[in-house]
Amino acid sequence: MSTAVVSYVVNNGPRPVAPATAARVREAMQLLDYRPNASARALRRGTTETIGLIVADSLNPFFAEYTAELVRAAAAVGKQLLIADINQDARAEEEIVDELVSRQVDGLLFASSFARLERSRTLQVARVPTVLIDCPGPVPGRRTVGSDAAGAAEMLVDHLLAHGRRRIGMIVGDGGFGDPDPREQGWRRALRAAGLADGALVRVPFTREGGYAGASALLAEDPGLDAVFASNDLQAIGLVRALHEKGVRIPAEIAVVSFDGTRESEFCWPPLTVARQPLEKLASEAIKLLDAPDVARGTHVQLATELIRRSSCGCAPVAIDEPRVDVLTRQPGPDEES
Template sequence: MSGGVPGSGEPSTRRSRRSDPEPAPRALATRADVARLAGVSSAVVSYVVNDGPRPVAAETRARVLQAMDQLGYVPNASARNLRRGSTQTLGLVVADSQNPFFGQYTFELVKAAERQGKQLLIADSREDAAREADIVDNLVAQQVDGLLFTSAFARVDRSRSLRLAGIPTVLIDCPGPVVGRRTVGSDAGGAAEMLVRHLVEHGRTRIGLVIGHRGFGDPDPREHGWRLALRSAGLPDGPIVRVPFTREGGFAGAQALLESADVDAIFASNDIQGVGALLALQQRGVRVPDDVAVVSFDGTEESRFCWPPLTAARQRIPDLAATALELLGTPDTEAGTHVSLPTDLVRRRSCGCGVAEPDPGVAAELQLPDGEDAGDGGSASAAVAT
């Protein structure tokens, strides 16, 4: 049975109730509106918004700020940046944000940028060339004042937009100079030598290396430092396993060393590989450090809170971040300049150090967990090569 409109004899149609029209968007307040309400000139409003260049009396400033609040006035950042010739923003492209080292490094870069009155725009390329190119193009379009890359082999030359914009760049986490680029990094080769020498001092003679397929170059300076230290001690090259720079990689690498070689120590090329190696050794019933000692490169917070805590070559991340921002802020620095910072040997339980409980007062003063000793790691001065 079909229905109809009562009294019309016509079929009914379902009609939706017409909603009330949306209110028209509120017009944005302008600087002139603020000036009229505050009873000042537009120039005075500009001085308040930009904190200069001319001083404004406290009472007048308060009146302008009250008018801005009342009108909901929001300064046009784009226009202000255009006048300044700067957006006060920097871009940071990391390769693996899941690595605790990059997390700590990013945190220090954010703090260093804030000290300069700048903000950091952060993106993760996930070690993918196409993604990296898209990220760079996007950051260039946002008119960042500079770009930081956490890979010595970032494909910045492939970005046409970056070349045309002429934005300064710095490669960080870079162990050595790169032709035509300004770079900052730790002395990874020296750190590897320091760690292996420390293991030799503990009487270890069969020291294996767990390292990734793509790291700081070919050969990776950590591998070169490992070999150099072994040969300097009159020891043969130890076994080497190449696995991803991940916890899973470290786990698999330690398993491979246990199955194919007789090792009494493992040097992991970063902390998360070291953490993975510790788990593999513990699952096999291998005592650390009694049977096998373990050391790592990076010295992140993760190395402090695994068991046993990892002896590590600690990178000076706050100093690296400050140096990277300083280099980025001096674009006239010669291309090819590299700033290298030393690392610090942090002795913990995984190598055999720190088994005896330290003096509680010393541990409290240094703010170190039990069994940790911030050892000397070489000269504190930076070496600059051009």
């Protein structure tokens, strides 16, 4: 058997190999514990079939779920992700970018916070195709992907208005999602369209702790508050806990809605009404943009969110699709009576 035939089997081409011959080659590879040399393959093909993904906080459920979808989307086109978490340390980003580029990744995916002007040098030195993910709007000279955050905010506020709420406050982030935050813009537009003044507003980190602290600040600003829009699920979950501790009934006294729609939002109590981001589609679009050099820089792909109604706003509770549970009955031992 020639080395060329073995190469065709290992590399899935370029020429076809008879099934019986291919089976013998794979059997020999298994017996010899053979592993193809990825570095040699990359040199020959001019691609490593890898993509670098840089996020600020992989423990955030939103980015954890988004990463899982990106892994699937990349695998669908034969690529793998190399994932780096800067752990909220902006000083580490250039070092991480250099490391990923030195590994000859075919492209880089960045969280939207990397679009800030003061961080533009990081993008300039990347030297490989880049796409900004979770991006609220277009960024000059960059390919970006994101949800319609302003539209989602308007949709959520309109939903609260339909429930008869009129004093709708907001917990917004501390600037990492754009300035001004499009969710804040959508919240203001929806209130003004309804003829209402801006509600109470607090700026806190995008964390459970931020939402928890925001509850007291909101109630101090407007003791008559009857609804709150949180700019992400983590803030909403922290807010809900704080309201419970204060004896505030949700949604009877204060309704709560949020943006993102992670799995955590479904298991909060009460379950959160959310504007859910279409992570599967966003991930697919991000990978497509990265692999499309002919797409003009400055291109922004924006997708709509979906309103998921749950009981935190006053809608009827929705049952969770429970998985099947097999109950195992303990059998008596040989020395036990049956």
